[in-house]
Amino acid sequence: MSLYKLTYFNGRGRGEIIRLVLTAADVPFEDNRLSREEFGHIKSTLPFLQIPTFEIDGKITLCQSLAIARHLARKYNLAGKTELEQVQADMIVDCIQDMLNPIIAFVHGDYDANKKAELKKKYLEEQLPVFLTKLEQFLVANNSGDSFFVGDSLTWADLYLVRANGTFNLLLGLEQPFANHPKLRALFERVTKIPRIAAYQANLPVTQF
Amino acid sequence: MSLYKLTYFNGRGRGEIIRLVLTAADVPFEDNRLSREEFGHIKSTLPFLQIPTFEIDGKITLCQSLAIARHLARKYNLAGKTELEQVQADMIVDCIQDMLNPIIAFVHGDYDANKKAELKKKYLEEQLPVFLTKLEQFLVANNSGDSFFVGDSLTWADLYLVRANGTFNLLLGLEQPFANHPKLRALFERVTKIPRIAAYQANLPVTQF
Numbered sequence: 001m002s003l004y005k006l007t008y009f010n011g012r013g014r015g016e017i018i019r020l021v022l023t024a025a026d027v028p029f030e031d032n033r034l035s036r037e038e039f040g041h042i043k044s045t046l047p048f049l050q051i052p053t054f055e056i057d058g059k060i061t062l063c064q065s066l067a068i069a070r071h072l073a074r075k076y077n078l079a080g081k082t083e084l085e086q087v088q089a090d091m092i093v094d095c096i097q098d099m100l101n102p103i104i105a106f107v108h109g110d111y112d113a114n115k116k117a118e119l120k121k122k123y124l125e126e127q128l129p130v131f132l133t134k135l136e137q138f139l140v141a142n143n144s145g146d147s148f149f150v151g152d153s154l155t156w157a158d159l160y161l162v163r164a165n166g167t168f169n170l171l172l173g174l175e176q177p178f179a180n181h182p183k184l185r186a187l188f189e190r191v192t193k194i195p196r197i198a199a200y201q202a203n204l205p206v207t208q209f
Numbered sequence: 210m211s212l213y214k215l216t217y218f219n220g221r222g223r224g225e226i227i228r229l230v231l232t233a234a235d236v237p238f239e240d241n242r243l244s245r246e247e248f249g250h251i252k253s254t255l256p257f258l259q260i261p262t263f264e265i266d267g268k269i270t271l272c273q274s275l276a277i278a279r280h281l282a283r284k285y286n287l288a289g290k291t292e293l294e295q296v297q298a299d300m301i302v303d304c305i306q307d308m309l310n311p312i313i314a315f316v317h318g319d320y321d322a323n324k325k326a327e328l329k330k331k332y333l334e335e336q337l338p339v340f341l342t343k344l345e346q347f348l349v350a351n352n353s354g355d356s357f358f359v360g361d362s363l364t365w366a367d368l369y370l371v372r373a374n375g376t377f378n379l380l381l382g383l384e385q386p387f388a389n390h391p392k393l394r395a396l397f398e399r400v401t402k403i404p405r406i407a408a409y410q411a412n413l414p415v416t417q418f
Contacts, residue, residue, distance in 0.1 A: 048343050091271055091272060095257045095272070
């Protein structure tokens with residue numbers, strides 16, 4: 001039995017950063033993937049009615065994907081080497097999340113099709129390029145952008161870019177979301193060429209999100 | 210000159226948790242409050258176009274309120290005493306944030322007045338009571354709810370409940386948001402009776418949010 005059990009939908013979404021951190025750290029875990037129906041059956045029993053949840057040693061059940069991923073990143077030396085690197089990694093993760101947040105409105109929001117199309121157009125043409133430019137500026141401020149988001153080694157902030165790429169691919173149909181941001185694109189390639197990450201990415205299950 | 214400079218609007222909102230952590234830790238800081246107009250002038254120069262920002266020693270500028278507050282909480286022993294307490298505090302903060310997130314839709318969302326009223330009614334009658342009940346369950350699971358959210362001492366998760374209370378007061382007009390959740394209410398009172406927090410709360414500037 002694994003020490004760790006992740007429970008999430010059969011998708012990447014908010015579960016993926018936990019899978020990526022554990023993959024980078026080479027730590028085995030049980031990857032429990034629920035259908036919508038199965039989630040409905042257990043929802044009321046969950047700490048905050050949400051998945052992902054994360055069980056440790058069959059005793060403790062955590063929720064909140066970023067809290068879980070940060071905990072694991074710290075445990076397995078993927079959170080930054082100094083106090084400053086750690087807060088910077090946390091900051092970049094939250095900035096990437098802010099970049100992803102508007103997507104929910106035009107994918108699942110309570111709007112008609114015209115309004116959704118308008119929001120999506122605004123996101124792709126106006127909001128997303130600004131977010132990506134600001135992220136690239138962060139990156140370039142550290143070692144001219146030729147290293148990682150913080151310090152000189154991989155952190156979970158870099159892995160969160162891989163998580164974002166999955167959302168851009170699957171929800172927006174953007175195959176090369178970083179095409180116009182060469183330093184971000186190079187970082188994405190650097191991270192996804194790390195052998196364990198490359199093997200994981202090559203064997204991702206086909207999912208809707 | 211203070212080591213720390215917080216820049217935010219003249220409101221509580223996303224800046225308040227940083228003020229509360231520094232107040233609890235008895236650490237002085239410069240509390241730089243901007244008008245909307247002043248924010249407009251500096252927006253393009255900010256790391257992610259957002260405030261709060263937080264300057265350390267005039268050298269480093271951070272953004273993302275929760276990343277900043279967590280960093281300070283760790284530095285001043287308000288983040289939890291063990292790895293487990295730390296991830297649980299992070300989790301509770303994110304759950305409280307999830308409880309607050311729907312408010313933005315009916316306060317600032319792109320909806321007509323009827324839709325906003327409908328969303329607000331649903332929030333107050335259906336969503337908020339469930340969030341509060343789940344939070345109270347967390348609390349009760351630790352020392353029967355007679356201590357703090359995690360462990361046996363104050364963490365920034367408890368302070369985040371004070372931040373939430375401010376939002377309920379100012380944006381929703383709820384003077385006693387925890388009235389139906391006695392253990393949460395008792396926690397709120399326990400925290401706001403800590404002398405430094407009590408003095409801070411008694412001298413809060415009158416603001417819109």
